[in-house]
Amino acid sequence: AQTVTQSQPEMSVQEAETVTLSCTYDTSENNYYLFWYKQPPSRQMILVIRQEAYKQQNATENRFSVNFQKAAKSFSLKISDSQLGDTAMYFCAFISNSGNTPLVFGKGTRLSVIA
Amino acid sequence: DSGVTQTPKHLITATGQRVTLRCSPRSGDLSVYWYQQSLDQGLQFLIQYYNGEERAKGNILERFSAQQFPDLHSELNLSSLELGDSALYFCASSVEAGRSVADTQYFGPGTRLTVL
Numbered sequence: 222a223q224t225v226t227q228s229q230p231e232m233s234v235q236e237a238e239t240v241t242l243s244c245t246y247d248t249s250e251n252n253y254y255l256f257w258y259k260q261p262p263s264r265q266m267i268l269v270i271r272q273e274a275y276k277q278q279n280a281t282e283n284r285f286s287v288n289f290q291k292a293a294k295s296f297s298l299k300i301s302d303s304q305l306g307d308t309a310m311y312f313c314a315f316i317s318n319s320g321n322t323p324l325v326f327g328k329g330t331r332l333s334v335i336a
Numbered sequence: 337d338s339g340v341t342q343t344p345k346h347l348i349t350a351t352g353q354r355v356t357l358r359c360s361p362r363s364g365d366l367s368v369y370w371y372q373q374s375l376d377q378g379l380q381f382l383i384q385y386y387n388g389e390e391r392a393k394g395n396i397l398e399r400f401s402a403q404q405f406p407d408l409h410s411e412l413n414l415s416s417l418e419l420g421d422s423a424l425y426f427c428a429s430s431v432e433a434g435r436s437v438a439d440t441q442y443f444g445p446g447t448r449l450t451v452l
Contacts, residue, residue, distance in 0.1 A: 256440070264424055266379075266443035267338075312378065316441075323369070323381035323392055324428075324441055 223248045225315050227327035234303045235335055241288075242298045242330045244313030252318035255289065255296045260329070261309040269311070272296065274318075300332075308334045339363065340444035342427050348450045354415040357447045361408055361429030367391070368410040369441060370402055371426040379426065385410055386432060414449070422451045 224247045234240035246255070257269040272280045272289050279287050284301045300307055313327040339362035349355055361368050370382040381394035385404035396402075399417075404410040414421060424446045430439035 254440075258443075263445075264448075265338075265445050266426060266428075268440060268442065271440055323384060323394055325381075326378045328378045 223250070223315050223317065223322070223325045225313050225325050225327035227311075227313055227330050229330045230328070231331045231333070233333040233335055234300075236303055236305060238303055239299060239301045240303055240332065242300075242311050242313075242332065244296045244298070244327055246294050246296065246313070246315045246325075248294070248315065248317070250317045250319070254316050254318065255287075256314040256316075256324075257285070257287070257296075257298045258312045258314060258326075259307075259309045260312065261306075266312075270298065303334045305334050305336060308332060338442040338444065340365075340427060340429050340442055342425075342444035342447050344447060345445065346448050346450075348452065349417060350452055351417055351419060353417050353451075354413065355417065355449065357412040357414070357425055357427075357449075359410045359412070359427030359429075359444055361410070361427075362442055365429035365431050365442075366408065367430045367432040367439070368404055368408070369428040369430075370396075370410070370412050371428065373424040373426060373446075374420075375423070382412070417451045419451050422449055424448050 253274045255272045259267045288297045310329045312329045316324045341360045366387045369384045371379040382396040384392040402412045426446045427444045428441040430441045
């Protein structure tokens with residue numbers, strides 16, 4: 222069974238600084254997708270970024286980028302120029318490309334951006 | 337706005353009661369997923385439907401059931417409610433055109449269920 226581990230329950234960062242959230246996963250699959258979702262105080266689950274395992278190039282979305290290390294099964298999220306609106310829970314998630322398994326979430330990292 | 341809608345936003349009920357949560361997927365999405373998020377916990381997958389058929393089952397209690405209708409909206413029925421069922425229930429949808437394709441899941445705003 223696939224598992225996703227986020228080892229940092231809580232983090233904080235100063236506004237305008239850069240922060241990296243860690244995520245590791247365990248799978249025997251070769252084809253899969255990885256995601257970062259953000260859950261602000263409103264509790265809405267918002268997709269931040271997505272990475273296909275077959276792509277070596279790291280995904281980027283504006284101030285958000287990932288460091289995908291397939292051999293190490295690591296998928297960290299870097300937030301640059303942190304903004305107060307980035308304050309949220311961040312969940313790392315994994316899904317196999319087989320189409321028959323659910324999205325598996327980590328327990329989340331609570332990020333606080335401090336003015 | 338993800339395009340996934342859920343009603344109601346909030347639901348307060350008593351133990352032993354039965355409730356129905358409704359979800360409308362994004363236009364064009366065939367798969368619907370239900371998740372439960374208890375206080376300070378991650379998301380637990382409950383069940384998935386694809387084009388009207390049950391596709392995958394997670395940690396869904398026997399007191400819970402779901403279905404997806406021909407117009408692709410889905411309902412999650414929770415019965416004999418207990419205090420521990422209080423949680424945020426999310427619906428998500430994805431295109432998922434075929435069994436070999438894994439698509440991004442977009443989440444609705446959730447239904448907050450409080451059981452008193």
